[in-house]
Amino acid sequence: MSCFEQLKIRIDKIKFDVMKKAILSSLKKGPLTHKEMHQMILRDFHSNKTKFDGAVEWYMEGVKLDLEATGQIERLNEKPPHQWKLMKK
Numbered sequence: 001m002s003c004f005e006q007l008k009i010r011i012d013k014i015k016f017d018v019m020k021k022a023i024l025s026s027l028k029k030g031p032l033t034h035k036e037m038h039q040m041i042l043r044d045f046h047s048n049k050t051k052f053d054g055a056v057e058w059y060m061e062g063v064k065l066d067l068e069a070t071g072q073i074e075r076l077n078e079k080p081p082h083q084w085k086l087m088k089k
Contacts, residue, residue, distance in 0.1 A: 019059045
């Protein structure tokens with residue numbers, strides 16, 4: 001595999017769907033930084049008694065990148081601190 005080929009990382013569909021829902025839900029309240037999004041997701045999981053097996057922040061990052069690539073969310077700032085928001089339909 002050349003250094004230019006993209007690595008494909010597989011994420012369990014159930015974990016992906018749970019994290020996607022949490023990210024999109026958190027962004028309904030407005031743009032968030034990575035840290036703010038992570039905190040909101042943890043609070044959401046706690047208040048809804050959602051059991052999530054795995055590193056929440058790692059899964060959040062992977063799903064967030066997928067949502068960005070598919071045009072469902074967008075990054076607002078070129079330089080840190082980055083913020084993300086929902087894309088308008």
